[in-house]
Amino acid sequence: MNTTTWHKVITQGIDQSVDNPDVVMLVRQWQQSEQAGRRANLAQFAPSTWPQLAGQMMLLRREGPSDFRIYHHGAQIAVQLPFDPSGRFLSQLGGEMAGFFLDVCRDTAVGNQARYTVHLAHHSEAVSTWEQLLLPLVDDHGHDWLLVYRNALEWRHQRVDAMINATSAPMLCLRALSDERGVVLDWLILVANPALGRMFGIDPATLVGRTASAALPHWGELDLGADCVAAMRFGTSRELNRLVGNDDGELRQIAVNVGPLTDGVVLSLQDLTRLLQPRQGVRRLVGTDSLTGLADRREFDERIRAEVLCARRAGDGLSLVMAEIDHFPAYIQARGRHAADDVLRRVARLLAAACERENDIVARVGPQTFALLLPATDGEGAAEVVARLRRALDHLGLPHPDSPTAATLSLSLGLACFKRDGDELDLFERAEQALLEARLGGGHRVVIDPASVVGGQNTAASARVLAFGRGPLPGMEMHDVELPELALRESGFLTSETAALFSLAALTDVTHAGEGSRAGAWAGVPVKAWRHR
Structure with missing residues (x-):
């Protein structure tokens, strides 16, 4: 990579030669400390005492006669560096610019003299011009330190930043933070535009230079880590939909575009909640329930007949999930009809948001x-x-304190899949029976119709029951099940891709006496199946 560099160094009359008021203020404060007959003390220039400048400051401790260790670097400096410099020696950084910086630091420390430098670097990826002020300091134990104030005068990437900040779409630029093996551990926020701040009620200026996991309260809910890594490494964009909550407990559906960068990603977000209300991701039907805005029973009956005909003709799959609020009469009695109606509307939005496609019916x-x-x-x-x-x-x-099942509102669910030799009544009755078994089992669980487990064919297996209660492993749940006679991978609900029901890779603790934990020994064996949340 071709690089052109240029440097300028000023050691005398800095406060008279420089028009940056921050530089002038720091130099004059340092000069006053030096004129008192003692060297300027580190405590007077700690970043915490200059909060408005902390993001542009570095603190270096002199180690031996000719090297320095980085003890602090501000958020704005972190954005400009391709790595985390914390704890590193300057001699370890390498490169022409790092070598020049180390020389300036040595000269400043040896001469105990303030230095102001201007640098220009021009290479294929960036044009950057920045100024630096270096001030020699000493701590109470006599150790030598340098305060480095660094300010970008021009940064080609700042032009891109300006365009991102001007757009009305919430956007976020992230750089991957990887370990020595190349495993991405977190994401450093390089740019967060005002629109993103408005979306999540955050001052975007507080985000830059921090990690996404620490700075963004909804980062865990968005669950974008794996998609960001895939986009960056394969150079392909990804379109995603996510559900996040707000402070009022309402759910919002967020569309996310993940675009690849050389060492990170750019995220573009759109809040679809208002666009898709009253039913997010679901086509609005003519006949609607007046309270929830969902399809009513008559419209549903017409649609299930039509969809069964289409599924039989095209050979496509068709699934039905029945859901019921657990112990709802007790909730009505304790909270009143008005609160109960509000819960029905919120659950309706939640169910609709779980369906992402236009032709799904709730x-x-x-x-x-x-x-x-x-x-x-x-x-x-x-x-x-x-x-x-x-x-x-x-x-x-x-x-839901009046529920004997859970402390919060819970659902019982029954799931059934269409059989080629069945009709809409058969599908509805099997899903309804699965729902009934979930209720009779105590609620707060999903029961899968046995005839739906393996390719829509009847099996001798009992219905798959999955409790929603927390298990002894963090974030996972356990329920004893009797596996069918067929191998696990033949079961439509036990493949490695099955989301949140059973994970074949996570099946553990085979408890059959005299048998090992090989796959061939699993058929018909009681096991404890761990479910990822």
Whole structure:
């Protein structure tokens, strides 16, 4: 890479030659300390005493006669560096610019003289001009330190930043922070525009230079880490949909575009909540329930008949999830009808948000019962919807102290898949029976219709039951199940891709006496199946 550099150094009359008021203020403060007959003390120039300049400061401690260790670097400096310099020696950084910087630091420390430098670097990826002020200091133990104030005068990337800041779309530029093996540990925020700040109610100026996991309260909910790594390493954009909550407990559906950069990603976000209300991701039907805005029972009956005909004709999958609020009469009695209606509307939004496609149908089919009809969806696809619903319900966290099942509002769910020799009544009855078993099992769980487990064919296996209660492993759950006679990988709900139901790789603790933990020994063996949240 071709690099052109230019340097200018000033050691005398800095406060008269430089028009940056921050530089002038620091130099004059340092001169006053030196005129008192003692060397300027580190405590007077600690970044905490200059909060308005802390993001542009570095603190270096002299180590031996000719090297320095970096003890502090501000957020704005972190954005300009391709690595985390914390704890490193200047001699370890390498490169022409680092060598020049080390020489200037040595001269400043040896001469105990303030230095002001201007640098220009021009190479294929960036044009940058920055100024630096170096002030020699000493701590109470006699150790030599340098305060470095660094200010970018021009940065080619700042032009891109200006365009990002001007756009109305919330945007975020991130650089990957990797360990020595290349494993991405976190993401450093390089740019966060005002629109992103408005979306999440955060001052974007407080985000730059911090890690995404520490600075963004919704980063965990967005769950973008793996997608960001894939976009960066394969150089391809990714379109995603995520659910996040706000301070009022409401859920928002966020569309995310992940674009690749050489060493990171750029995220563009769009809040779809208002666009998709009253039912996010679901086509609005003519017949709607007046309270929730979902399809009513009559419209649902018409649609399930039509979708069964389409599934039979095209050979596509079709899944039905029935959901019921647990112990809802007790909630009405304790909280009143007005609060109960509000809960019904919020659960309706949650169910609709779990369905991402235009042709998915969500209906209210009973006072506290809902149906999710998922065309062209097999068991695994329905499992993904249930997984999204489960995570959203956890986040909603509506208190239900009168429930004997859970401290917060919970759902019982029944799942069934269309059989080629069945009709809409058969599909509805099997899903309804699975829902009934979930309720009779104590609620707060999903039961999968046995005939839906393996390719839509009947098996001798009992219904798959999955409790929603927390298990002894963090973030996972346990329930004893009797596996079918068929091998696990033949089961539509036990493949490695099944989201949030069973993970084949996570099956552990085989408890059959005299048998090992080989896959061939699993058929018909009681096991403890661990479910990722």
